[in-house]
Amino acid sequence: MVENKKTKKKKKMAIAVMSGDLDKLFGAFIIATSAAASNMDVTMFFTFWGLRAIKKDKRTGKSFMGKMMGFLESGGIDKASPSKYSMGGLGRWMFKRMMKAKKVASLPELRQMALDLGVKFYGCQMSMDVMEIPRESLMDETHECVGGGFFVEKALEADVQFFI
Amino acid sequence: MVENKKTKKKKKMAIAVMSGDLDKLFGAFIIATSAAASNMDVTMFFTFWGLRAIKKDKRTGKSFMGKMMGFLESGGIDKASPSKYSMGGLGRWMFKRMMKAKKVASLPELRQMALDLGVKFYGCQMSMDVMEIPRESLMDETHECVGGGFFVEKALEADVQFFI
Amino acid sequence: MVENKKTKKKKKMAIAVMSGDLDKLFGAFIIATSAAASNMDVTMFFTFWGLRAIKKDKRTGKSFMGKMMGFLESGGIDKASPSKYSMGGLGRWMFKRMMKAKKVASLPELRQMALDLGVKFYGCQMSMDVMEIPRESLMDETHECVGGGFFVEKALEADVQFFI
Numbered sequence: 001m002v003e004n005k006k007t008k009k010k011k012k013m014a015i016a017v018m019s020g021d022l023d024k025l026f027g028a029f030i031i032a033t034s035a036a037a038s039n040m041d042v043t044m045f046f047t048f049w050g051l052r053a054i055k056k057d058k059r060t061g062k063s064f065m066g067k068m069m070g071f072l073e074s075g076g077i078d079k080a081s082p083s084k085y086s087m088g089g090l091g092r093w094m095f096k097r098m099m100k101a102k103k104v105a106s107l108p109e110l111r112q113m114a115l116d117l118g119v120k121f122y123g124c125q126m127s128m129d130v131m132e133i134p135r136e137s138l139m140d141e142t143h144e145c146v147g148g149g150f151f152v153e154k155a156l157e158a159d160v161q162f163f164i
Numbered sequence: 165m166v167e168n169k170k171t172k173k174k175k176k177m178a179i180a181v182m183s184g185d186l187d188k189l190f191g192a193f194i195i196a197t198s199a200a201a202s203n204m205d206v207t208m209f210f211t212f213w214g215l216r217a218i219k220k221d222k223r224t225g226k227s228f229m230g231k232m233m234g235f236l237e238s239g240g241i242d243k244a245s246p247s248k249y250s251m252g253g254l255g256r257w258m259f260k261r262m263m264k265a266k267k268v269a270s271l272p273e274l275r276q277m278a279l280d281l282g283v284k285f286y287g288c289q290m291s292m293d294v295m296e297i298p299r300e301s302l303m304d305e306t307h308e309c310v311g312g313g314f315f316v317e318k319a320l321e322a323d324v325q326f327f328i
Numbered sequence: 329m330v331e332n333k334k335t336k337k338k339k340k341m342a343i344a345v346m347s348g349d350l351d352k353l354f355g356a357f358i359i360a361t362s363a364a365a366s367n368m369d370v371t372m373f374f375t376f377w378g379l380r381a382i383k384k385d386k387r388t389g390k391s392f393m394g395k396m397m398g399f400l401e402s403g404g405i406d407k408a409s410p411s412k413y414s415m416g417g418l419g420r421w422m423f424k425r426m427m428k429a430k431k432v433a434s435l436p437e438l439r440q441m442a443l444d445l446g447v448k449f450y451g452c453q454m455s456m457d458v459m460e461i462p463r464e465s466l467m468d469e470t471h472e473c474v475g476g477g478f479f480v481e482k483a484l485e486a487d488v489q490f491f492i
């Protein structure tokens with residue numbers, strides 16, 4: 001096992017979340033909460049479609065294309081569709097029901113758990129600019145909006161990194 | 165290079181496989197077998213669509229929706245479709261032919277090679293529950309069915325981690 | 329932070345790029361250039377659809393299926409479509425316009441920046457064989473065409489690894 005020089009230092013994890021799919025977000029938050037629960041420092045960097053995970057349910061966009069993007073990507077984490085069998089929303093409904101039947105935590109619950117455990121959420125400023133998603137449309141709990149360089153720095157400091 | 169304290173200790177790799185696509189599985193098994201062949205300890209954690217890679221060709225599901233999922237995701241690793249140009253099975257057929265023409269190992273062959281080299285396969289218990297995939301429908305060689313926390317632990321111990 | 333034994337040694341990053349999607353490639357090159365700009369040694373290993381990123385705009389394929397694949401995957405990095413809302417090229421056009429409006433670097437510009445910063449590009453020989461993409465159809469700047477084992481070696485040496 002890779003050991004830190006100062007053994008008392010907390011282990012760190014850095015996750016870049018580019019996907020906004022229900023299953024991928026599920027994986028990301030399960031990994032993040034598991035790591036935080038075992039006392040790791042966890043950084044989540046949300047970019048492109050992944051921004052859905054920390055967005056309020058609020059329409060975004062200023063320009064014509066920004067509004068179109070805001071329409072296509074409308075809704076918050078609750079509107080994430082699975083990467084397969086999206087089927088116009090049917091897949092989402094089905095997955096949610098199956099998860100509920102097995103008493104698995106929902107995405108909003110997992111996200112809250114992550115926050116409660118001290119996981120830090122960062123928004124990717126560049127994709128926010130491109131997709132015309134203003135800071136106010138992200139959850140108030142979002143720690144900061146930063147550039148890709150910030151994530152690379154966190155990734156380099158981390159003991160474990162993922163791109164999801 | 166990151167060096168272990170005890171230099172005789174084997175290097176470790178942990179891979180989370182969430183995708184069930186032919187190309188992604190191909191990448192995962194090529195990486196896993198290459199690593200195992202160079203004497204690394206390799207853990208593969210199969211979750212969601214990735215479970216296809218270690219499933220027997222057996223129909224699963226109990227509830228109506230579980231059966232529907234079992235129907236949609238029927239078949240084992242041999243039925244994996246490429247992430248692009250799936251075209252109702254045509255893409256799979258085409259890729260398999262092109263791989264065979266170049267004498268590239270098939271997915272079932274790569275998987276067997278992984279097992280022979282000591283790669284350990286784990287099923288994600290939570291996604292098995294949600295998708296109603298019982299333990300018996302996974303390959304007998306599956307080492308254990310575990311939670312996300314188990315994978316995080318393995319990832320932390322590992323020198324290299326991937327999310328595929 | 330994981331520290332190298334010889335502290336003067338450059339930190340290393342290894343990225344496997346299997347996706348050929350505009351957004352994923354964007355993420356890959358942003359990470360790569362950020363890392364290279366902070367003086368890291370960066371290796372990018374392009375495989376399957378990711379080969380588009382280092383391909384010349386030249387038709388490939390010898391056999392019937394190879395030609396079909398060459399037709400489906402025709403064009404270079406400029407023809408990458410977003411992973412969502414591809415909409416027959418409309419999504420690509422829209423994304424490019426939105427990026428330009430925000431003065432974000434284009435993919436060809438980011439790729440050139442990566443080269444200028446010393447990022448090393450490798451092609452996956454096996455997927456080149458399968459998809460019938462000859463060495464000549466890759467950018468001259470491509471460092472070498474190698475097997476999966478080479479990437480695993482680079483990943484093991486690296487401080488940070490990603491699979492995109």
